Amino acid sequence: MADEGKPRYQTIANLLEQELALLEPGTQVASEHELAKRFGMNRLTAKAALEELERRYLVRRSKGRGTYVARRLPYVVSPGSSPSWSASVRTAGGSPSIATVSLTERPASQAIADKLKIDKGQRVFVLVRRRFIDDLIAGCTTSYLPGDLLPRFRSRLSDDASLHDVLAEHYGIEPVRTWAKVELRPAPADIAVHLELRGAPMVHRLSALLEDPHAQGRVVEYGETWLRPDAVDLIIEFKQSD
Amino acid sequence: MADEGKPRYQTIANLLEQELALLEPGTQVASEHELAKRFGMNRLTAKAALEELERRYLVRRSKGRGTYVARRLPYVVSPGSSPSWSASVRTAGGSPSIATVSLTERPASQAIADKLKIDKGQRVFVLVRRRFIDDLIAGCTTSYLPGDLLPRFRSRLSDDASLHDVLAEHYGIEPVRTWAKVELRPAPADIAVHLELRGAPMVHRLSALLEDPHAQGRVVEYGETWLRPDAVDLIIEFKQSD
DNA sequence: CAGTGGTCTAGACCACAAG
DNA sequence: TTGTGGTCTAGACCACTGT
Numbered sequence: 001m002a003d004e005g006k007p008r009y010q011t012i013a014n015l016l017e018q019e020l021a022l023l024e025p026g027t028q029v030a031s032e033h034e035l036a037k038r039f040g041m042n043r044l045t046a047k048a049a050l051e052e053l054e055r056r057y058l059v060r061r062s063k064g065r066g067t068y069v070a071r072r073l074p075y076v077v078s079p080g081s082s083p084s085w086s087a088s089v090r091t092a093g094g095s096p097s098i099a100t101v102s103l104t105e106r107p108a109s110q111a112i113a114d115k116l117k118i119d120k121g122q123r124v125f126v127l128v129r130r131r132f133i134d135d136l137i138a139g140c141t142t143s144y145l146p147g148d149l150l151p152r153f154r155s156r157l158s159d160d161a162s163l164h165d166v167l168a169e170h171y172g173i174e175p176v177r178t179w180a181k182v183e184l185r186p187a188p189a190d191i192a193v194h195l196e197l198r199g200a201p202m203v204h205r206l207s208a209l210l211e212d213p214h215a216q217g218r219v220v221e222y223g224e225t226w227l228r229p230d231a232v233d234l235i236i237e238f239k240q241s242d
Numbered sequence: 243m244a245d246e247g248k249p250r251y252q253t254i255a256n257l258l259e260q261e262l263a264l265l266e267p268g269t270q271v272a273s274e275h276e277l278a279k280r281f282g283m284n285r286l287t288a289k290a291a292l293e294e295l296e297r298r299y300l301v302r303r304s305k306g307r308g309t310y311v312a313r314r315l316p317y318v319v320s321p322g323s324s325p326s327w328s329a330s331v332r333t334a335g336g337s338p339s340i341a342t343v344s345l346t347e348r349p350a351s352q353a354i355a356d357k358l359k360i361d362k363g364q365r366v367f368v369l370v371r372r373r374f375i376d377d378l379i380a381g382c383t384t385s386y387l388p389g390d391l392l393p394r395f396r397s398r399l400s401d402d403a404s405l406h407d408v409l410a411e412h413y414g415i416e417p418v419r420t421w422a423k424v425e426l427r428p429a430p431a432d433i434a435v436h437l438e439l440r441g442a443p444m445v446h447r448l449s450a451l452l453e454d455p456h457a458q459g460r461v462v463e464y465g466e467t468w469l470r471p472d473a474v475d476l477i478i479e480f481k482q483s484d
Numbered sequence: 485c486a487g488t489g490g491t492c493t494a495g496a497c498c499a500c501a502a503g
Numbered sequence: 504t505t506g507t508g509g510t511c512t513a514g515a516c517c518a519c520t521g522t
Contacts, residue, residue: 007491031507042493047508055443056428063508064500079482178482184426184446184471186298198509201297202471204426229426229444238480240321240420249510273488284512289489305489306520440490 009048012039013056016049020058025071026134029059057230060136062196070230073133078237083177083210083221084164085131094133100159101128101140105147112144115209115222123147125154127163130194131225138231139204140194143223149173149215167220175210175220182206182236184229191226203227204234251290254281255298258291262300267313268376271301299472302378304438312472315375320479325419325452325463326406327373336375342401343370343382347389354386357451357464365389367396369405372436373467380473381446382436385465391415391457409462417452417462424448424478426471433468445469446476 003011012035020029030038035046050067053059061067073092082088089096104126113120127143143163145153149171156170157163167173187195187203195203204227210220227234245253254277262271272280277288292309295301303309315334324330331338346368355362369385385405387395391413398412399405409415429437429445437445446469452462469476 009491033506033508042495044494045492048491050508057444061508062501064502064506066501066507079480176482179480181477181479182424183475183477185475202299233425233427235423235425236478236480237423238321238421238478240418251510275488284514286513287511290510292489303489304520305518306487308488308520 008041009045009052012041012046012049013052016053017056017058020053020069023069025069027069029067029069031066054230060230071134072230072233074233074235075227076235076237077177077180077182077206077208079178079180079239080176082164083175083208084162086162086164089133095135097132097135098160098162099130099132100157101130103127103154103157105154108144112222116144116146116219117217118146118148118219125150127157129163133231136231137194137196137228139225139227140191141223141225143221145221146219149218149220163221173212173215173220175212177208178211179209180206180236181208182234187226195226195228197228202229204229204232206234250283251287251294254283254288254291255294258295259298259300262295262311265311267311269311271309271311273308296472302472313376314472314475316477317469317474318477318479319419319422319424319448319450321420321422321481322418324406325417325450326404328404328406331375337377339374339377340402340404341372341374342399343372345369345396345399347396350386354464358386358388358461359459360388360390360461367392369399371405375473378473379436379438379470381467381469382433383465383467385463387463388461391460391462405463415454415457415462417454419450420453421451422448422478423450424476429468437468437470439470444471446471446474448476 003014032043032046032050035049036043050059050061054061057072058070059067060070073089073094075088086096105123106126107121108116108118108124110120112124124147125145127145129141130137131139131141157166167175183205184202185205187197187201191203206225206227208223212218212220245256274285274288274292277291278285292301292303296303299314300312301309302312315331315336317330328338347365348368349363350358350360350366352362354366366389367387371383372379373381373383399408409417425447426444427447429439429443433445448467448469450465454460454462
């Protein structure tokens with residue numbers, strides 16, 4: 001392994017990484033105390049090894065619960081790619097779920113109006129949702145949608161529905177991502193809480209516009225999504241033409 | 243500050259973050275020992291505070307040297323954006339530099355030939371360079387360029403030259419980014435060494451194709467770049483049309 | 485050489501989650 | 504109540520960097 005000159009905790013982390021590869025995602029990993037006993041070392045050294053695995057996005061840890069094998073699913077964002085979270089996650093082999101935090105209706109601010117190509121003051125739905133993979137929190141989204149496009153939206157959107165499905169079934173809208181911007185940023189305090197992150201680690205910030213190709217350039221949604229990089233392997237790809 | 247219930251090292255980190263904001267990038271920060279003395283706490287707690295700042299990309303630390311105020315410069319990647327590292331860094335207010343690690347010439351593998359739209363076995367230049375911001379390592383790139391487009395390339399490329407400048411001055415080529423793919427990945431061991439990273443933290447992996455709009459779709463360069471996320475705030479943006 | 489961060493030990497108390 | 508990880512202390516030795 002060429003782990004000769006390396007620190008103890010790195011060697012242990014490499015060893016554990018091999019062992020982890022054989023386990024199912026979600027399996028509980030040996031605790032700090034167990035590791036310390038197993039390798040005859042101090043608990044802080046065992047902790048350092050587990051933290052190393054956390055930095056590699058191979059495990060997730062939480063206080064009182066333990067350390068578990070993580071799964072990092074690819075999530076591709078490209079012009080024209082399907083904007084559906086559920087579909088993307090399922091394609092990658094995970095089981096997606098969504099929970100609506102809030103749905104409100106309000107007049108558009110200038111900034112939101114610009115994004116949605118509507119007039120300031122027109123009614124917009126503001127939808128906040130949390131996204132899960134295998135029942136683990138993976139991200140959260142604030143969506144802005146033009147009210148006039150979506151009559152009876154509130155009654156048609158159930159708490160755990162895919163927005164994409166609701167748009168397709170009830171409104172015949174098959175939106176496509178026409179603009180996106182991605183950045184790795186320190187999580188704002190409130191987002192860190194939403195995503196169950198301690199401290200202020202880095203989080204993907206994805207802003208995107210969805211348009212319906214059949215609706216003469218109407219913007220269907222402007223969304224701001226925060227994604228945990230340990231849950232989602234965000235891949236952004238674009239071509240200039242075609 | 244609402245730092246009431248928070249751990250000591252977080253409170254200290256928040257306090258230091260405010261102090262850091264007043265300092266020039268590159269300034270040395272108080273050492274672990276100094277911090278421990280100043281706040282009457284253990285060195286490990288001081289260390290935890292500095293590591294928290296490192297996680298926030300606000301400082302860079304290295305063994306034997308110390309802890310220094312970091313600067314994270316925005317680096318925008320979008321279709322048609324200038325592919326020049328030097329220009330991008332300068333625009334963001336940093337001083338860019340480049341060091342060539344190696345320049346070799348070899349027949350194209352199938353994979354590289356596909357990218358460059360040439361035949362397998364045709365001669366390609368393979369150029370490995372390291373990129374710096376304010377003399378701090380920020381990334382490294384392996385570039386593949388078709389040999390037939392670049393006669394006398396070796397003598398025209400100096401060690402510290404901007405590839406973009408050489409292409410423009412000597413070959414009249416003004417290439418544009420036509421395809422790009424970005425992902426946050428664990429740094430492979432050799433890349434981690436190149437980028438002076440300890441452990442195996444996450445690194446941006448940017449693959450891109452450059453084409454010259456005046457040269458009938460000839461691919462000028464295929465590049466694979468690894469970027470330190472603490473040095474570069476990578477922003478990817480695309481629109482579907484125009 | 486002196487100063488830096490990197491690692492490690494042997495303790496301790498705590499908050500949190502789950503049964 | 505038990506076990507988990509989170510925090511903190513008081514030491515120690517080491518490797519690396521600069522002078």
